[in-house]
Amino acid sequence: MKLVTVREGERHSIGIIKDNQVLHLAAIHHLYVSSDHNEVPAFLSDMKIFIEQSDKSLPYTTELVNFYENIEQKGESGYQDAAIPLAEAEILAPLSQPEKIICVGLNYFDHCRETGMEPPASPVIFSKYTNAIIGDKQAIELPVNSKEVDFEAELAIVIGKEAKHISEEDAEDYIFGYTILNDISARDLQFTDGQWIRGKTADTFAPIGPGIVTRDEIRGPHRLDISLTLNGEVMQDSNTSNLIFSIPYIVSFLSQSMTLKPGDVIATGTPPGVGMGRDPKVWLKKGDQLAVTIEKIGTLSNPVMDAEK
Template sequence: MKIAIFSVQSDSHIGIVQDEQIISLTALDPDEFPACLKTFIDRSSELRTRAEKLIEKRVNDDAIFKLSEVKILPPIAQPEKIICVGLNYMDHCKETGMEPPDSPVIFSKYANAIVGHNDAIEIPINSTEVDFEAELAIVIGREAKHVSEEEANDYVFGYTIMNDISARDLQFQDGQWSRGKTADTFAPFGPAVVTKDEVDDPHNLAISLELNGEMMQESNTGNLIFTVPKIISFLSQSMTLKPGDLIATGTPPGVGMGRNPKVWLKNGDKMNVRIERIGMLSNHVIG
């Protein structure tokens, strides 16, 4: 199931994406399906069954929209936590000149950084070295505390795409990464969340990023140093993961910082991040 939040004429909906259209569950049953993915996650087993039955019936034409006719919103507007893993592809470690870590390198982004599909990325007035990072992101489905690697998959709701936008000059001036990683608009993600049953193996997905039509990053999630179960288990030993929390799993090589000459984002740039089985996240740059 590919789930998206979208708006039509200022009304927000939760819907199921099928090919080039989206079926609004909110239009079919507004009492059961408010435009909130967290609510859907909290009642996942019940609401998934209800959604499947609604879609199996003859769908009201008023509940079907072309994707080109709607505005796709961030799947989760206010997650409790946005957790990111750094240096999680070996070749990315090499291009940054950093040693591969012995355990996951963790940092956070905040809700101010969230934007959605086709939204603008704003270059901060105090940065001239803004970079891109294509990433697979996990959406947590159940409260997780002290979870083992063997049971970690039980706590996954699904997967989405994140572009971990990073102001490298601010990131490295500070000696830690928060300011350079969580400026306004620096956490574009979406356009949809794909439930885990639609992703056979999160460690065998093609991942890529195009900048202005040129391929910059191209890899496979099979190259992750720390796997999805390892990351979830590692985090849950010290913090309680909550439904709707996002975990970005790290970026493959090809980022602007690692190139010669370096490539920094500029006004008018367009990025497309693609992950197999999940879709494409597109954003443009202003500033």
């Protein structure tokens, strides 16, 4: 399944992308139970709850999608509100309040070389905060205190259940799915400070989305093409087969120190081609358009603008 969070007026709702449409699960739920007054399960309105209750939410979502496909095949009328064209949907960040956004730095050999850093002996870990989260089509804001803002296309893991002290062999069982994260970075702040937090977690510095693809649809997460374009020009073009530390290793490694919770997001590092590694260097500017594409997941697109002073 490709799950998204969509805005319906003042409410948020969970949707499924299918055949260039977004199926509104709450609307289909009302059709399914034949009552507008039937209470919508909480997991159909909040992605974090959906993930926490995936033992119930995933089977029920399958029921709803099958039901909708059956009535659609019969050509029954009156169900137009249950699906809208993908191009018309207002898709938000799939998760707005994960407990943790954990990022792995220097996790592609070629990226280490372009930054002039040695490949690490163990994962380099830093974090972002929820103030940095934006969704597809939302604008990245250039901070007033930085002139060297960069881009980093990354495959991100979404944790599905609580994980503590788990083995590498068992790690996959704790993954709910995968999404895209663009690790926007203010390089001047990152390296002036001597640690990375301020340069990594400014407002809007964690575009995520457009959706979460469940684990069952991505059986080979280490064989995915990953690319980033800036104003239509390819800047990053690689494959997750080039990761230094594998996804199971990362999940296990982190779980030895911290309890991972459902909905936690782990960005797995960026391939070569970032702006700071180029000659001349390429920094983001007002009016730029970024697009990150990962095979089987989709494309996360964001414009760039100046932050309001």
